[in-house]
Amino acid sequence: MVGLTGLEKFSHLEDKIYRTIELTKSLRQEKEVLEREVSSTRREVGALLDEKERLETQVERLLAERDTIRMKVEAMLDAIAVLDPEMAEAVRK
Numbered sequence: 001m002v003g004l005t006g007l008e009k010f011s012h013l014e015d016k017i018y019r020t021i022e023l024t025k026s027l028r029q030e031k032e033v034l035e036r037e038v039s040s041t042r043r044e045v046g047a048l049l050d051e052k053e054r055l056e057t058q059v060e061r062l063l064a065e066r067d068t069i070r071m072k073v074e075a076m077l078d079a080i081a082v083l084d085p086e087m088a089e090a091v092r093k
Helices: 006-083 085-092
Strands: none
Touching: 006 085
């Protein structure tokens, strides 16, 4: 900047100010885009957590149902064993 006139210094400062303004606009736009993405991601995470909870509940229900069915099948096999021990053994294998 040595040897610059007052007008040249002012022009240089003016250029820096305009570049700073453009950079600020660009950063604000990027910030808005990122905020929208964060908001969208939060909604998606919320929906996924709800789905996870629903699926966990369903798995628990299905496991309980499976245990109930297993107990009923075992009870039927025991009843068969009382009537025909050979057939009950063949069914259990």
